[in-house]
Amino acid sequence: MGITLNDSRIMTTAPLSFLTTTSSSPKQKNKLNQLWEEVGKKQRRIERYQAKLDDFYHDFKASTEKQERAVCRAAEKWIHHLLTFVPRKTIKGPQREALYDWIQEELSILESNPFNPVDSRVLREAFNQALLALPSNQAEDISITEGQIEAFREEISMMLGYELDVSDDELMAMVKDPQKFHDYLQSVVAEEMEEEHVEEDGIEWGGEDSFSQADDENHFEPSHYQASDALYSDKQITKLYRQLAKQLHPDKETDEKKKSEKSALMQQLSQAKKDKDVVALFILAQQHLPEHEMVMDEGMLERLKMTLTEKIEQLNMDYQELRHGGDIKSILWQRFGGGNKASRQKGLREYRAHLQKESQDLLAQCQEVKTVKQLQQRLKLRIEASRFNNPFFQIDPSELFS
Template sequence: MNQPGSQIVVGVNASVKQSNHLRGLWEKVEQYERSNEKAVIKVNLLYHEYEQVVMTHDRRMGDTRCQWVSHLMSFLDSKEIKRKDRQLLFEYVDGQLMQMQDFPFLYDPDMLRSLAEHLDRHGEVLFRKERKQNLDQVCHEISLMMKAAFGDDVDVPYPQLREALSSGNRESLEQLFEQLRENYSARQTDETDGFMEEEPEWHDYEFNYTPDENDDTSAIREIFRGSQLSKIYRQIARVVHPDREQDPLKKEEKQRLMQQLVKARNEGDVVMLVKMYGELVPDGDISLDGEDLEHIEHLLLMRLRTLNNIHRDIFNGQGLKTCIWKLFSASSKKKVREKMALHIQEVHNGIKQMEREIRYLSSSRKVVKFIHSLFWPGF
């Protein structure tokens, strides 16, 4: 089996040291990719176990927390509570809801939506003047963000945007962004079922290589010639193009590879292009000079940094899955189960405590005292 990129590296007048160095980088990239795949599996397996063992208990806590928020919210209409205290109560409840919306899987979606709508109605009364002043500014800032993400020619649906912002409905805002993202992707897509109805040409690929990733001033502008990339692309395409393949299984595999190749072209992924060339074109006759090899080396080093960041995000940037990993990951299945059992016990204790607080906060006076204790400890 060919090593990734081996045909390109061996087919030039490169020193043994340089060839070994590049092969080592390719192997390291593959090692990082495998490591990331394993990391994804580990995180997903732990999350699946959490769903089977713990989530039911967390959702019971979620239901109780909804009751807690609803109970406090019922005092927002009380005439016995001064306006300033009602605003403090509103801020506390709003903070609770924001925390809950960060982990919607733990709550009944209809209840969460109902609480948010109910609180929003109170907010219209308590903060009407402030909201009116802020809405236009926020709408303008988000529209600028949309244009930055999807192009200046994007048609920002201002009525929908204002409605989503004024309602405080996060799902509506996310759906709006997703709609714009899909429209943008559709405009950018230039693929056809025939894959190569027109001969593709690569432009010169320019990139910044930063030897010291902590020092932006060390960035070096490099250019990979488009003519060279186009030659590599065409040789790969001749091997993997599925149109003349008769065997159904081979045709399906070639279609997958052709899609991967087209994606590499559309995204300007030179590393993937070179990797596919080394793996799929064993008799390739393309030679890269020393400058090209240096570009490949730098692109591989950049890919390693990216893969390292992805690895970190797998464990730290997946919202609920990240929380589950940090809560329950352990060196053995036994220890994982012990952590889960302890968590379940703590959840049950928390439910009982919250139910006691709901029963205790039975009057406006007690609620005001509770709110004051939050904003002014020792009150």
């Protein structure tokens, strides 16, 4: 995608006569050529890396998705099995909290798996129904003093970070029915999240035109640099966009294949306009309007040079984000993509063996843990192994006074 600019002609991999000028210096023309080539290199680097991620993801799905889904199915059976112990009255106190925590943990792991074929909403509803079906009179006979109620109020207020706005009778009801306590905490969190959304919605971002203005040094540019915006607002860029839209519009095409291709190109053009991406417009023009004439003075050429520099910076950032991304394709490559092809295949074989063992272990637990006593032994081990459960949702207030 290199450009060599002369006063009388332009030489490039594809003619770019819309970058003509009658006054640009050889030094400036050479700099533009270098920047334009650098943009092409950066874009091709991103395309190669993305293709590598896509290919590896395809290979992973073909070789390992079956085992991932098998683990999810086994986890579904294990969660159902754990739910059968929720109504058992002999599981109480910290062990009951540990049981709830275990179910929540298994649900979270299941829901986080991108290959999960299980409808976890059904499992969560079964969990909620099991909680709601618990006898509400389990704590009826608990004798609670005013001092204990006040201590409970202070403890919950410390967790929330502000004074608890409920009556003593409401607190008493929460102590006697832990589900009411959990429901109350859930409602508090929901209200706080709603307030945050309202505050965000109230922010005045301004209209589209506000992003093209750079009247002061504190001007907020969320996704575009000033040079690119200045170049984008030039009348010749508007003319170029209209010519491209006319050239690429799919409605006049009768050939279905060409119509589909032009539809994709029109999407690229629309995105370039939305992003105010002048470089993307030039690239499309290079390919589809090579003879479009655009006369650029020294000022416009300088803005183009700055725009290309900014584009290179953005492409560098895009590449780093792609390398360290949090999407499933990037995560899989980061975990299994190191080394050569043979080492990657070995890593996947070992991972499939691990998944198979995990499925077998989950199914085996369903067979091994048949009685409350057996489950209590497992719960005791979990409690001993982990003392940092989230107290915000795991506390059972009735146990404070038992």
